[in-house]
Amino acid sequence: MNIDDFKRPLIISGPCSAESEQQVYETCKRLKDGGRVNVLRAGIWKPRTRPNSFEGVGAVGLPWLIKAGKELDLPVITEVANALHVEEALKAGFKNLWIGARSTVNPFTVQEIADSLRGVEGLTVMIKNPINPDLALWIGAFERFKMVGQNDLHAIHRGFSLHRKTKYRNEPMWEIPLAFKNEIPEAKMICDPSHIAGNRELLKPVSQKALDLVYDGLMIESHITPDEAWSDAAQQITPETLTELVNGLTIRSVESSNEEIEENLDSMRSEVNQVDAEIIQLIATRMGIIERIGDFKKDNSITILQPERWAEIQRLQTEKGNELGLSDSFILQYLEVIHQESIRRQTKIMNEG
Ligand code: PEP
Ligand code: MN
DSSP: OOGGGSOSSEEEEEOSBOOOHHHHHHHHHHHHHHTOOSEEEOBSSOOOSSTTSOOOOOGGGHHHHHHHHHHHTOOEEEEOOSHHHHHHHHHHTOOEEEEOHHHHTOHHHHHHHHHHTTTOOSOEEEEEOOSSSOHHHHHHHHHHHHHTTOOOEEEEEOOBOOSSOOSSSSBOOTHHHHHHHHHOTTSEEEEOHHHHHSSSTTHHHHHHHHHHTTOSEEEEEBOSSGGGOSSOGGGOBOHHHHHHHHHTOOOOOSSOOOHHHHHHHHHHHHHHHHHHHHHHHHHHHHHHHHHHHHHHHHHTTOOSOOHHHHHHHHHHHHHHHHHTTOOHHHHHHHHHHHHHHHHHHHHHHHHOO
């Protein structure tokens, strides 16, 4: 499957899990009727975090999706998590495979799957981000597939699991896929709003954000009776809702062809560059003061961290931020980064000589 054959965004949809031949076919047929889906998905083997959840119908489900794809004239994709899955999926006729988040975390698994694809031609492989926020593991998985000669590789951003609870099932941490794209610009980036959101309400805002960050496509789970789905019920939507969701997305262009618009943008961008340069200058000035304080603390045997002082900085700056319309969480994240660098510099001073 060549993504360039599709008009951006590529839409991949289908159930989290294949449950029966009829459920797979009906989901796919209703997706096809909506006219917005380019690729059909279904999970055959389901790697679940906890045992006793539904772990997939297994190889018996492979021909269900292959058949639906043939009858509806759409490419199909499924997940493989070991060499045996690869063997069975290829035998059944799959040309498109994805690697799940629980596989990408394990280099042994990734290598096993990659080795089983050595020399296999005409494949597309999509690699989900690892469940933990580790960019290197994701890039490493890409490299392992490249090394066995698989070149039609796509990345799927499905969010990262955090210990603390947030409004997402898996925190998007948009900076990680953007960093991925910086390292491997030729990789096509697909967003999986279903596993990021974990619910139906957030599917649309997450999808829209991905498109505005120039993602190449979306993978969204759909089910004929979402509430009764055997896995991931809370985040699945009917094929008709999927069509409506995709129709409701605004697809903006990366570049404008209008000269006046470009000029206006350029002028606002140079204002931003100016302000960014001033911010960097101020941060350098702040670090200079921090180092003077570091010398002083060292001479007087005072600890680097003074918890009340750190609390005071956070209080003062969130108050100021609030006055200026900046959110607490943004100010606190910004201060955290500044504070870490300040501590690093003072630690260096303390350890000198
Ligand atoms: C899935 O796509 O159904 C799935 C299991 O996803 P992930 O690997 O992202 O958890
Ligand atoms: Mn799922």
